[in-house]
Amino acid sequence: MDKSRLSVRDMTWIALFTALLAVSGQFQIPIGPAPITMQPLVVMLAGSLLGAKRGVISIAVFIGLAAAGAPILAGGAGGLAKVVGPTGGYIFSWLLAVCVIGWLVRKMSHQGQISLWKIILAHIIGGILVVYLIGFPWLVTYLHLPLNMGTVSGSLLIFLPGDVAKAIVGAIVAQAVYRAIPALRPMK
Numbered sequence: 445m446d447k448s449r450l451s452v453r454d455m456t457w458i459a460l461f462t463a464l465l466a467v468s469g470q471f472q473i474p475i476g477p478a479p480i481t482m483q484p485l486v487v488m489l490a491g492s493l494l495g496a497k498r499g500v501i502s503i504a505v506f507i508g509l510a511a512a513g514a515p516i517l518a519g520g521a522g523g524l525a526k527v528v529g530p531t532g533g534y535i536f537s538w539l540l541a542v543c544v545i546g547w548l549v550r551k552m553s554h555q556g557q558i559s560l561w562k563i564i565l566a567h568i569i570g571g572i573l574v575v576y577l578i579g580f581p582w583l584v585t586y587l588h589l590p591l592n593m594g595t596v597s598g599s600l601l602i603f604l605p606g607d608v609a610k611a612i613v614g615a616i617v618a619q620a621v622y623r624a625i626p627a628l629r630p631m632k
Contacts, residue, residue, distance in 0.1 A: 450498075450501075453627075454498055457493075457494055457498060457502075457628075458494070458498050458501050458502045458505065459502075459505075461486065461489070461490045461493075461494060461499070461502040462502045462503075462505045462506045462509070464486045464489075465483055465486045465487070465490070465502070465503070465506045465516075466506065466509075466514075466516035468481060468482035468483045468485065468486045469481045469482075469483050469516060469517055469518040469519070470518075470519070470520060472518045472519050474519070475602065476598060476599060476602075477530045477531070477583060477587055477599065478530065478531045478534065478579075478583060478599065478603070479518045479519065480603065480606060481518050482610070483518070483538075484571055484572075484575065484607055484610050485610040485613065485614050487503070487538045487541050487542060487545075487571055487575075488541075488545060488567040488570070488571040488610060488611060488614040488615075489614050489617060489618060490502050490503065490542050490545075491541060491542040491543070491544070491545025491546045491549065491566070491567075491570055491571065492545055492546070492549050492563060492566065492567070492614065492615070492618040492630075493618055493621055493628045494542070494546065494628075495546040495549075495550060495630065496542060496543040496545075496546030496547050496550075497546075499542030499543070499545070499546050500539055500542055500543055502542075503538045503539050503542055504539065507527060507535060507536070507538075507539075509522075510522050510523075510526065510527050510535070511523070511524045511527045517535075518531070529586065530582075530583050530586045530587055531579070531583065532582055532586070533578050533579040533580070533581065533582020533583060533586075534575055534578070534579030534582070534583070536578065536582075537574060537575045537577075537578035537579050538575070540570075540574050540578065541570045541571050541574045541575050542570070543570075544566075544569060544570030544574050545566045545567060545569075545570035545571055546630075548562075548565070548566035548569060548570060549562075549563060549566045549618075549630045550630045550631070552565075552566065553629070553630040553631070556622070556626070556629035556630065556631055557629075558619075558622075558630060560615050560616065560619055563614075563615035563618050563619065564611055564612055564615040567610075567611035567612075567614050567615055568608070568611050571607070571610070571611055571614070572604070572607045572608070572611060576600060580599065580600050583599060584599070
């Protein structure tokens with residue numbers, strides 16, 4: 445069998461995480477131009493559990509569906525204008541985030557085992573740092589916001605405590621899933 449082809453199991457996991465990403469955006473706390481959702485947690489889990497390749501496919505399917513008008517973005521929004529709107533940088537950053545998380549988890553694992561702190565580190569680097577480095581400049585540029593401490597604290601730092609909590613919870617969930625479903629363990 446060709447290693448580049450996806451199995452039915454792979455496609456099922458990809459579809460599951462696409463659906464989880466859609467559902468996790470339906471519950472939001474609107475606090476300015478970017479709402480608080482559980483989507484960063486799902487992105488972190490996609491990177492940890494699916495790895496880079498399957499994770500990217502899952503996120504790409506989500507973005508394609510959202511751009512086509514499916515009401516799967518935060519609060520039930522959809523359409524190309526929403527995908528490339530103020531929060532578009534965050535949405536597109538998820539593609540790189542799952543790659544970084546998947547790569548780091550695989551590199552830091554040893555015989556399918558990885559410590560909790562290493563998963564947390566992968567989530568912080570890929571799921572927070574990468575996302576913020578792409579999403580925040582996009583938001584500031586799109587909305588023509590001044591780059592001052594008020595903007596940084598109100599549009600970036602306000603999300604940090606929740607995102608760190610999501611990184612920790614995601615790592616705990618990932619380790620539990622590795623124990624329950626050994627096929628999802630990271631292998632070098």
